Amino acid sequence: MSLSTLGTKSFRVGRSRTGLGLFATREIKKGARITRYRGPLLDHDxxxxxxxRGNRYLFEISDDWTIDGKARSNVARYANHSCNPNAEAYYYGRGVYIRALRRIKPGEEITYHYGMDYLRxxxxxxxxRCGRCVRRKARMRRERAAKLKRATARAAKRRRRS
Known part of the structure; x- marks a missing residue:
């Protein structure tokens, strides 16, 4: 599916767990090109x-060149990070595009992995704060609470025996 076929009606900008996000408004098929990361090319310096100065919408395409995607017209800037993404960024010609890694359902947030350097x-x-990490942290909190509860119960049992 080409960019012109998908068009802007396939997604909308809306509230997400981390601020604003990009959401599918209709099914997006695996491999479909969703949007292009747009903006002027900046040299390294x-x-x-x-x-x-705080620009958070820079997409580094090489050691020498970076796309400045801060303009609100660059809807790709609203695709948030996820450690379990449903899309990916890829280079084609002189552009950077976002495409679906799997079928994306209507209403689902469109996410891609920003890369380990950015994450670190x-x-x-x-x-x-992606869904995968939030669930992992919640599971770890539950496991720690259960472990503490078991340790407290064992200690209380030992005190009763003595």
Missing amino acids: TAVRVES NVIGIANC
């Missing part, structure tokens, strides 16, 4: 300068 250095692995 300019990108470093812009990033130091910008988001922070412990701060990731």
Whole structure:
């Protein structure tokens, strides 16, 4: 499916767990090109300068070039990070596109993995709020609580015996 076939009616910008996100408005088939990451190309030095001023929508395409995607017209900027994504960013010609890794249902948030460097250095692995990480952290909290409860019960049982 080409970009022109999908069009902007296949997704909308809406509220997500992490702020604004990109959501499917109809089924998107596996392999479909969803949107293009748009913006001016910046050389390395300019990108470093812009990033130091707080621009969070920079997409590094090589050591020398970065796309500045801060314009609101760049709807790809609203695709959030996930450690279990349903889409991916890929290069084609001189552009960066987002395509579906699997079938995406209407209403589902469109996400892609931003890369380990971004996850480590910008988001922070412990701060990731994607669905997969939120569920993992909740499971770990439940497991710690259950372990503490068992340890407390064993200690109380030992005290009663003595």
